[in-house]
Amino acid sequence: SQTIHQWPATLVQPVGSPLSLECTVEGTSNPNLYWYRQAAGRGLQLLFYSIGIDQISSEVPQNLSASRPQDRQFILSSKKLLLSDSGFYLCAWSVARKRGTDTQYFGPGTRLTVL
Amino acid sequence: AQSVSQHNHHVILSEAASLELGCNYSYGGTVNLFWYVQYPGQHLQLLLKYFSGDPLVKGIKGFEAEFIKSKFSFNLRKPSVQWSDTAEYFCAVNANTGFQKLVFGTGTRLLVSP
Numbered sequence: 053s054q055t056i057h058q059w060p061a062t063l064v065q066p067v068g069s070p071l072s073l074e075c076t077v078e079g080t081s082n083p084n085l086y087w088y089r090q091a092a093g094r095g096l097q098l099l100f101y102s103i104g105i106d107q108i109s110s111e112v113p114q115n116l117s118a119s120r121p122q123d124r125q126f127i128l129s130s131k132k133l134l135l136s137d138s139g140f141y142l143c144a145w146s147v148a149r150k151r152g153t154d155t156q157y158f159g160p161g162t163r164l165t166v167l
Numbered sequence: 168a169q170s171v172s173q174h175n176h177h178v179i180l181s182e183a184a185s186l187e188l189g190c191n192y193s194y195g196g197t198v199n200l201f202w203y204v205q206y207p208g209q210h211l212q213l214l215l216k217y218f219s220g221d222p223l224v225k226g227i228k229g230f231e232a233e234f235i236k237s238k239f240s241f242n243l244r245k246p247s248v249q250w251s252d253t254a255e256y257f258c259a260v261n262a263n264t265g266f267q268k269l270v271f272g273t274g275t276r277l278l279v280s281p
Contacts, residue, residue, distance in 0.1 A: 086269075095257060095273040096211075111268070142211060154261075155201070156269055158211040 054079035058143050058159040065166055071116075071130040073162050075143030078124065083145040085126040086156060087118055090140040102126060103148060138166045169194040171260050173272035180248055180279050188243040188275050190232075190258030200241040201259040201269070202232055211257070217241065228252070250281045 055078045065071060077083050087099040100118035102108045108118050115134050119127045126143055141162045146154035172191045180186060192198065202214040215226025222234040232243045241258060258272040 096259075096271040098268055098270075101268065155213060155216060157213070158203075160210050 054157065056143060056145055056157060056159040058162050060162060061160065062163045065133050065164065067135055067166055068132045071133050073128040073141055075126040075159055076124055077145045080147070082123060082148050084148050084154065085120065086144040087126065087128050088142040088144065090142055096142065133166045135166050138164055169260055169262060169270045171258050171270050171272035173258055173275050175275045176273065178275055178277045182250055182279055182281055183247050186245040186248045188256055190241045190243065190272060192239050192241070192260045194260065194262055196262055198260050198262055200234060202226065202243050203257045203259060204254050206254045248279045250279050253277060253279045
């Protein structure tokens with residue numbers, strides 16, 4: 053069966069520091085991968101998605117970037133964190149299909165607090 | 168672009184009460200519809216989904232949802248809630264053409280009192 057891992061589970065970082073959040077998926081190959089941010093009362097906002105290695109699309113302009121160095125690894129980064137980057141970051145995967153009938157499965161998330 | 172509205176932000180019910188959470192979406196084409204649930208301290212997990220066929224969809228833990236195309240709605244229901252249903256519920260939609268992003272509603276926090 054497929055599993056998705058995220059680490060760290062929680063992170064407290066000072067403003068201006070770099071960030072690296074990691075997501076890995078096991079038990080499947082060539083998945084679509086996603087990064088979301090969940091803010092209280094605002095649902096889930098899609099930040100990035102990837103349909104393959106080095107194929108990444110950004111949804112919103114922001115202080116963050118994403119990379120996919122391996123098929124089942126998705127990394128969320130920042131060179132300098134802002135206070136507004138605080139939030140709960142979720143990684144998700146889905147089976148790659150040509151049609152839009154893909155169910156997304158979510159990881160446990162990373163709680164990021166920027167001070 | 169699609170959008171999803173969940174009008175109930177907070178719902179408080181007693182055990183055994185019936186539940187209906189509203190979800191409306193805006194998109195003129197064929198859509199796939201989802202309800203996800205996030206129990207306290209747990210992963211966001213799929214509750215049920217609709218792709219095609221019978222508009223009444225049954226999910227895990229006694230939940231069901233009905234797709235009403237004319238109303239652009241996909242309301243979640245459960246006839247008798249339990250304390251363990253306390254969670255946040257998210258409705259989501261994506262267009263059923265090519266690669267389409269999943270758009271989420273803002274969520275509904277359900278508190279079931281014993």
